[in-house]
Amino acid sequence: MLSRRLFIAAAPLALATPGILRAQSVFRTFPFALGIASGDPSPDGFVIWTRLAPDPFEAHGGMPMSAMPVDWEVASDDRFANIVAKGQTFARPETAHSVHVEVTGLQPQRSYWYRFTAGGERSFTGRARTLPLAQAAVDRLKFGVAGCQNFEDGYYGAYNHLAREDLDFVFHYGDYIYEYRGSPTRANYFGGGLQVPVRQHLGQELYDIGDYRLRYAQTKADTDLQRAHAMHSFFHTFDDHEVENNWVSDINENADVPADVFALRRAAALQAWYEHMPIRRANMPRFGTGIFHRTARFGNLAELQLLDTRSYRSDQACDDGFKPLCEGVGEKTAQVLGAEQEEWLARNLKRNSARWNCLAQQIMMMSLDRRRAANEDTRIANMDSWAAYEVPRQRMLARMAGLGNVVVLTGDEHQNFVGDLVHQDKVVGTEIVATSISSGGDGSDLRYGSEQMMKNNPELRFLNDQRGYVVCEVTPDAWLAHFQVVDKVSVRQNSIKRRATAEIAHGTPGARMTGLPA
Template sequence: MPLHLPGNAHLVDRRLFLAGTAAVSAAATLAVTPATRADAAAVSARPVGDPFTLGVASGDPTPTGVVLWTRLAPKPFEPDGGMPPGHAVVEWRIATDSGMRNIVLGGTAHAPAELGRSVHVEAEGLQPESEYFYEFKFRSHVSPTGRTKTLPAPGADVQQLDFAFVSCQKWDDGFFPSYRHMASEDLDLVVHLGDYVYEYGMSPSGGLRRTPVPAAAQPAPQTLEQWRARYALYKSDPDLQAAHARFPFVVTWDDHEVKNDYAGGWEGQTAAFTAVRAAAYMAYYEHQPLRARSLPRGTDMQLYRRLRYGRLAQLDMLDGRQYRDAPPCGWGEAPACEAAYDPSISMLGSAQERWLYDGLRTAGVRWNILGNNVMVSRLDHDGVEGELLWHDAWDGFPAARKRLLDVIAEPSVRNAVFVTGDWHSTFVNDVHLDFDRPGSPVVATEFVGTSVSTNGDRAVYGPYYGPMIGFNPHIRFFDGDRRGYVRCRVTPERWRTEFRMATSVATRDAGQYTHAAFEIEDGRPGAVRV
């Protein structure tokens, strides 16, 4: 349920929403008209440097369109990105070749100050399952060229989907070599499962990177300007930029985009936290290739959504933070309790639950992929003699989990696979229908990816969680010591997952290797190591 912002936070939100709505509605104008030329002339004539310092991106593809993103920021750590006052109009174009000679679509888009000078073009009129290239122009400055790809046509008999998923990229815990390696792959899309940025204060020396952090990006973000500076720091990473420019991203968030372990709206009853959360939501939108429907209204942002890859696969991106109830048994590691079995307690909220269940039942695809921010499978911390669980995960919401798994077990839902972030560790899990009955049927598979950089090269979780694995026989594989990303190939007959690990995150040019690979056979839930 949307929250009512206290005091002037509501007025600020309304101003941003109205201005942003107007800006986004004009984003895909297909021709430069005299009116938009006049708007462009309204920008201060003061010279600007390269406005594309944060790169370009695409996302949320459809069979006939895609979102194109950039943000004008010649001086990204100054207010308004160092842009002069006034209206700013950006030209954009799409071509079928990387040399941008065969232009098939183009137009202009506004870059409003109210949205941090970000641009979200919802381009339409493209061909299904096709590769395209795009670029932006502001004044005499031309952006880097991006590559993107549309989805197959509805009902298409698709034989292969290649994608990667990632999460947890704390800037000061290390470089992002995984994105550099990923950019050399041939992928259809990238799924980002949260913790795109972290909300903690940062050392001026840059942590493991030993790269100075601009003063504007050092404080723990509280205001919209501070959140913009934090995103600008992350977006300035050349390897993250390369991956965004190479593939369309489909994103959701976890907690660190706002506050560690926050849950739903109940914490936002204070004016201070509500204002921080509203600013964090707006900055998230401003820096991601999201559609206008995701433009925040205070602390309400539509983020769960669905992509179909022909008849091969459906991807349901879940929002496991915004609508979540407070964990009924307490925070973090705590004993299980009866309150968590109250059917009114929800992880996703009632509206998202209905949307998800209806979509799963009517998908009619070979593989149902659930983009999920925290682990679905149980992680028993102390074996049969105890009941300690981690409650900032689906373990804290067993009734909600059981409702979801009951739907997944229905005959109409085929091959459910969870791709999950959050843990900075790698898990391969058999998902049982009822984790209170370990002998209950396996109804799905879960792959949990490690972090891109969070925890650096330290073996933090291996020594802690390793001893627990024996208490959890449904966990088929665990590794807590490595950073990287997960590559998935999906065909009608099988699913193959490869865990691609960086040799280190202390340097940009670190190597990479495949640490383990697993496969799922069509119609047989549960992964087998290969």
């Protein structure tokens, strides 16, 4: 498809004559079919990303097994009249011909536009925004929270709406892909009855690097997702489905694979995650491990601690699942974050140098009673949440006590929740759980048994079972979390509305709900 001789012959003409870039392309089809993205913004820059894949679903994305030069530009205007940074990098086969450019030297708290050129083809334009300086006096922050986007469960229309929001950035809590095999039918999540996917995964269940790359290619080919990436910079973390459902550390879901064998699958999965995310090189996985937790600071207004609740966690208690509490829930040596990450987080919270402290993470911190029927007499807990790790959970809550400014952002549940975080009968923080983009299908306002859950859990303030995302508006005095929900994900076009808003006053942990039906 692309020979060295052909590239060398075409490149000078393409670079000298931008007007005929497409006419002189060395690619058979558009090489930026998986879009472009920006991420991990800082006061002086951000990461810009793309992956060359002219045939995304073919082996190696249709690329030859050689490195290819990619030019990039960043401008202060969307017409690229004032280019403020540019350079050349290489898309290499070792990383699926992806590129991660860490742009620096930019001005704080302003928008920029970026694009790529390769082989005579130019990408469309993306927008990114830098953060304010760490100590800058800032009176407003607005950002999105999204994740859990099972391709088979529904379309990504919510991302089309998210792209239209005026945001400083988006926090993606994980489950960017799902590892399940493609199938024209399957058993329903809850009832076990027949379910027909809205659209179908390509390929088998994911095990090797080729499997994971194909699934990312199918996911990132979605144009609604591409619109959101082109409009907003993302902070990405991962949860379980980027590797395998409910994995932790070196333990697979059913604990039936040797740790060293599972490590090979995890390494392939995390390499593919890095290849497709706008992530800095410092957070690149190496042999399946790495340092993925990091801090993002928005002036003096808010500090976000981006956590990793998978890599260092001990095995789930009670054999995982939704189960009655067992003795293992109180295990004193249990870990969620691991000792090093937990100590890092403790230092950051103790410093308390921003108006708001935010823990941006994956699994629910509230210990909810999951019973959904009045005749159930035994408390049920989600063993893949903090509720199954009571000793480290209590340590975390104790560190929030007295701060009066902690908000925990969570995903994983495929529902919207708002609730108080309680330590020794005192509210020490507020948890905002954002629903899924598509996982769980269309949903409804309330899932079966939701009213019973509200009765069983006095700390809960809100519960909803629709798809969508959350928009957080933060000022020095208040944190507002708006729950934006779509009517359907079973069709490509949908409508969105604000279902409710959680209001948190600085210095007074706990949320007040507004916008609820009378």
